[in-house]
Amino acid sequence: MQFNENGYTKRQRQQWMGILAGSLTKNLENSWQKMPEKPEYKHLHKPETGSIMVRGRAGGSGNSFNFGEVTATRCTIQIKNGHVGSAYVLGLDHRHAELAAIFDALLQDPLHHCEISNSVVSRLKDSYDKHKEEIAKKTAATKVDFFTMVRGE
Amino acid sequence: MYVAVKGGKEAITNAHKLLAEKRRGDPRVPELGISQIKEQLGLSVDRVMTEGSLYDSELAAIAIKQAQGDLVEAIFLVRAYRTTLSRFGFSIPIETTRMQIQRRISSSFKDIPGGQILGPTYDYTHRLIDFTLRVPENVNSEICRAESAEKAIQNNMTRVADLLANEGLLDNEATYGNNGPVADLTRDPLELPAGRDVRLQNLARGDEGFILSLAYSLQRGFGASGHPFLGEIRYGKVTVEFVPEELGFPIEIGEIPITECIMFNRFMGSSDTPPQFIKGYGLTFGHCERKAMAMSIVDYALSSRELGEKNEYPAQDEEFVLFHSDNVQAAGFVEHLKLPHYVDFQADLVLMRNRLAEFKNDGRKNRGIEDEQAI
Amino acid sequence: MLSSIDLNKLTPGFSDPVQDSRQTFRAVLDAMAHPGRIVIIDNFFSPPPPLNLASAAICLALLDFETTFWTEDLKAKAPGTGWLRFHCGCSVIQNPLEADFALITSPDIMPALNEFNIGNDENPEFSTTLIIQAGRLSATKGKRLTGPGIETFSTFNVEGLTNRFWQDRQSQSAIFPLGVDIIFTCENRLAALPRTTKVEG
Numbered sequence: 021m022q023f024n025e026n027g028y029t030k031r032q033r034q035q036w037m038g039i040l041a042g043s044l045t046k047n048l049e050n051s052w053q054k055m056p057e058k059p060e061y062k063h064l065h066k067p068e069t070g071s072i073m074v075r076g077r078a079g080g081s082g083n084s085f086n087f088g089e090v091t092a093t094r095c096t097i098q099i100k101n102g103h104v105g106s107a108y109v110l111g112l113d114h115r116h117a118e119l120a121a122i123f124d125a126l127l128q129d130p131l132h133h134c135e136i137s138n139s140v141v142s143r144l145k146d147s148y149d150k151h152k153e154e155i156a157k158k159t160a161a162t163k164v165d166f167f168t169m170v171r172g173e
Numbered sequence: 174m175y176v177a178v179k180g181g182k183e184a185i186t187n188a189h190k191l192l193a194e195k196r197r198g199d200p201r202v203p204e205l206g207i208s209q210i211k212e213q214l215g216l217s218v219d220r221v222m223t224e225g226s227l228y229d230s231e232l233a234a235i236a237i238k239q240a241q242g243d244l245v246e247a248i249f250l251v252r253a254y255r256t257t258l259s260r261f262g263f264s265i266p267i268e269t270t271r272m273q274i275q276r277r278i279s280s281s282f283k284d285i286p287g288g289q290i291l292g293p294t295y296d297y298t299h300r301l302i303d304f305t306l307r308v309p310e311n312v313n314s315e316i317c318r319a320e321s322a323e324k325a326i327q328n329n330m331t332r333v334a335d336l337l338a339n340e341g342l343l344d345n346e347a348t349y350g351n352n353g354p355v356a357d358l359t360r361d362p363l364e365l366p367a368g369r370d371v372r373l374q375n376l377a378r379g380d381e382g383f384i385l386s387l388a389y390s391l392q393r394g395f396g397a398s399g400h401p402f403l404g405e406i407r408y409g410k411v412t413v414e415f416v417p418e419e420l421g422f423p424i425e426i427g428e429i430p431i432t433e434c435i436m437f438n439r440f441m442g443s444s445d446t447p448p449q450f451i452k453g454y455g456l457t458f459g460h461c462e463r464k465a466m467a468m469s470i471v472d473y474a475l476s477s478r479e480l481g482e483k484n485e486y487p488a489q490d491e492e493f494v495l496f497h498s499d500n501v502q503a504a505g506f507v508e509h510l511k512l513p514h515y516v517d518f519q520a521d522l523v524l525m526r527n528r529l530a531e532f533k534n535d536g537r538k539n540r541g542i543e544d545e546q547a548i
Numbered sequence: 549m550l551s552s553i554d555l556n557k558l559t560p561g562f563s564d565p566v567q568d569s570r571q572t573f574r575a576v577l578d579a580m581a582h583p584g585r586i587v588i589i590d591n592f593f594s595p596p597p598p599l600n601l602a603s604a605a606i607c608l609a610l611l612d613f614e615t616t617f618w619t620e621d622l623k624a625k626a627p628g629t630g631w632l633r634f635h636c637g638c639s640v641i642q643n644p645l646e647a648d649f650a651l652i653t654s655p656d657i658m659p660a661l662n663e664f665n666i667g668n669d670e671n672p673e674f675s676t677t678l679i680i681q682a683g684r685l686s687a688t689k690g691k692r693l694t695g696p697g698i699e700t701f702s703t704f705n706v707e708g709l710t711n712r713f714w715q716d717r718q719s720q721s722a723i724f725p726l727g728v729d730i731i732f733t734c735e736n737r738l739a740a741l742p743r744t745t746k747v748e749g
Contacts, residue, residue: 030422038425064558068565071258072415075266078369079452082346084266085370086357087377087456090228092261092426104555108417110427156325159275162291259612419553419634
């Protein structure tokens with residue numbers, strides 16, 4: 021595993037960025053509001069909405085094709101001590117992208133990493149996992165149990 | 174001939190006001206909220222996103238409200254909005270084997286790894302109007318609560334098609350040539366012959382009704398292939414991954430629900446291709462099962478050129494299919510007939526008057542000759 | 549893909565991306581519609597060297613992920629290039645012949661005009677649009693411009709261009725409608741020389 025000078029791996033950053041992008045804005049906002057000292061930040065790229073063309077694969081595993089677009093919003097911010105946070109999130113919500121970018125920057129900062137990781141990211145992941153689990157259990161209830169009729173004899 | 178076509182500005186403004194009133198309906202009835210449309214008319218939203226070719230349930234719901242539920246109009250609105258967005262890039266191709274499964278069935282194999290999972294389906298319903306839905310209180314009762322199993326369903330389900338592939342009985346996509354740059358209909362006009370990437374993008378955006386009818390025509394007898402078999406249909410959420418230019422590594426930007434269909438089609442083989450099943454592919458945003466199935470059948474029919482099969486039925490004719498599948502284009506072309514054609518029609522009118530006069534003249538002449546003969 | 553960008557040293561772009569892009573687009577439109585007219589970009593931000601404000605604004609407004617971009621300093625980590633890649637998402641390419649847009653910061657040593665894309669007979673608009681950073685722009689004396697968008701004639705002067713550039717420009721009139729369109733920039737000012745304009749003097 022390759023740690024950078026701030027003590028996290030690229031894979032770890034990818035994971036938290038995915039969790040922040042997949043979370044509801046109101047959950048991110050709650051976590052932000054709860055922070056006792058809000059760090060100062062400036063925008064390097066203000067929230068901007070655009071699209072990303074989603075590609076599929078012919079037959080599920082063959083050559084790529086352009087399937088259709090999704091709306092996405094990007095934002096890049098820099099916190100006072102220089103760490104730059106980026107976010108690309110689905111949808112039109114500027115605040116979602118902004119908060120995700122702020123948390124991304126804080127998570128790269130050794131001063132804030134542990135606190136944000138424990139109080140924000142792990143909570144978001146828990147609520148996400150719980151939601152997924154619920155759906156997976158309801159789906160499981162619709163699984164067919166075949167029984168075979170024995171004929172003859 | 175001069176025909177006035179200006180004017181009508183006030184009439185147009187008032188017509189739009191009247192439309193707004195009509196859209197609102199009886200003000201004593203509560204107004205429909207966007208979240209209500211998203212939550213309770215989800216399949217309409219899914220269709221608008223699929224054919225609008227833009228995944229955003231909020232936008233699709235607004236469009237449906239604005240169009241008074243006219244889905245083709247709503248699709249038009251979404252397509253128009255889409256053109257205003259600058260593009261950040263392309264996603265990494267979605268990996269449907271890593272889907273969080275909410276429905277997954279196969280009609281080709283009974284016992285499939287992971288099992289047959291019905292999910293939220295209209296199959297096996299009796300199609301009787303459910304009058305309990307008339308009374309809102311009933312909807313909040315126990316009837317709308319799903320059962321939960323003890324154990325959650327497994328994710329990362331392998332494809333049913335792999336069962337055939339292991340036997341060497343399935344195409345490996347090699348028929349369609351190698352992977353060059355991916356064509357994009359939103360940037361370059363449709364040109365024939367179309368590669369499979371163009372065909373799949375076109376069908377994915379195409380009108381459900383048109384593609385459904387084409388698939389039906391193939392099954393009913395306007396198609397050479399045998400009976401297609403549903404290899405697998407799956408519905409659930411997949412992750413969209415994207416590599417931003419400034420980061421240089423892939424990040425997950427969120428999850429989208431999709432429906433994927435793989436149809437097995439019997440191919441008897443040719444001099445250089447062994448007999449095998451060929452996959453037809455269907456893919457939609459949200460839950461659009463009928464569309465995904467129809468798409469997968471038409472996808473196979475359009476591959477006749479690559480497979481060296483005869484091209485003899487309407488649904489195999491890529492010019493006929495691909496140039497007429499888009500309901501925004503089709504609606505525009507048909508509905509443009511509502512616009513003033515006063516001058517064009519005057520020209521036609523003059524032509525037709527002359528023809529009628531000629532016809533009458535010729536008739537009199539003919540009768541004249543007959544009269545003379547009678548004398 | 550080029551290597552990742554050093555984000556820590558980046559400066560912000562437009563403070564209001566939508567409005568500022570629209571205003572810049574309008575400025576470019578004005579300049580293109582009135583060749584030789586000097587148009588001012590009414591905005592303030594700090595692009596990294598060697599970009600001047602007008603060039604940077606034009607790039608922010610016109611470049612995106614789908615436009616190809618060429619500039620003299622192709623090193624991915626060069627401040628100007630990294631800044632543009634970050635803000636616009638544009639792809640930086642090696643061959644000026646394939647560029648939709650080209651930025652020239654040292655016009656005295658720039659490639660010949662025919663080394664850029666001049667479009668083709670079917671699609672003359674596929675040509676490269678050149679953004680050339682000049683030493684000085686003035687409308688008082690110098691070249692005499694005539695053609696579409698100019699009522700009688702206008703005068704125009706750009707500092708820092710070589711004689712060879714003007715010879716190249718002259719020879720492009722023979723291949724019209726093919727050819728490149730040019731935007732000159734200096735600080736927060738710009739002026740355009742589209743392919744339709746005749747240059748004398």
